[in-house]
Amino acid sequence: MPRVSPLIATTITDTRGIIAIAAAGVAAVALLACLTLLTSVRRLRRSQRLVLGEHGERDLTAHAAEMQRAFEALRAYVDEVALRLDERLDGAEAALRGTISHRALVRYDAYNELSGQQSVSIALLDDARSGLVLSCIHHREQARVYAKQISAGEGELQLSPEEVEAVRIASVQAAGAGGGESPA
Numbered sequence: 001m002p003r004v005s006p007l008i009a010t011t012i013t014d015t016r017g018i019i020a021i022a023a024a025g026v027a028a029v030a031l032l033a034c035l036t037l038l039t040s041v042r043r044l045r046r047s048q049r050l051v052l053g054e055h056g057e058r059d060l061t062a063h064a065a066e067m068q069r070a071f072e073a074l075r076a077y078v079d080e081v082a083l084r085l086d087e088r089l090d091g092a093e094a095a096l097r098g099t100i101s102h103r104a105l106v107r108y109d110a111y112n113e114l115s116g117q118q119s120v121s122i123a124l125l126d127d128a129r130s131g132l133v134l135s136c137i138h139h140r141e142q143a144r145v146y147a148k149q150i151s152a153g154e155g156e157l158q159l160s161p162e163e164v165e166a167v168r169i170a171s172v173q174a175a176g177a178g179g180g181e182s183p184a
Contacts, residue, residue, distance in 0.1 A: 102124075102170040103170055104165075104173070107119070123167045123170040131150050133159065133167060135147075135148075150167055
């Protein structure tokens with residue numbers, strides 16, 4: 001059996017030996033910690049590749065900054081498009097203000113001939129209650145058509161009772177209360 005030198009036995013049990021053994025233990029724990037961290041970093045990089053794709057040269061912070069710039073550019077584009085759409089919508093609304101948007105039809109028998117209410121007065125008005133009234137008066141042998149301009153609900157010429165009724169019904173629509181075809 002080999003003999004252990006007394007020098008080695010005394011150095012392990014004295015203060016320096018104990019410190020050396022403790023340092024070796026700390027080094028072993030540090031080595032295990034480094035291996036654990038290496039495994040965690042590899043998992044993190046694998047997860048980062050899932051998020052970033054195969055562009056492994058970039059890190060997550062650079063990717064987040066690039067995404068922020070892209071979102072800011074997208075927001076600027078959307079704001080610009082929204083502004084252009086608002087301008088176009090304003091133009092369309094201005095163009096529609098003068099269009100005929102309210103109408104009414106009143107049927108009546110102009111000559112009391114029991115002909116089935118063949119005469120009609122039609123009011124065609126915009127939101128300002130301006131437009132025209134067309135009256136078609138039917139008789140057995142003839143038919144006549146009259147047109148009168150309407151401005152703010154009033155006729156340029158005197159209106160017949162049926163024309164007044166057609167303008168009233170269309171004006172009720174213009175005021176938002178609804179309405180439609182109404183017999184006189």
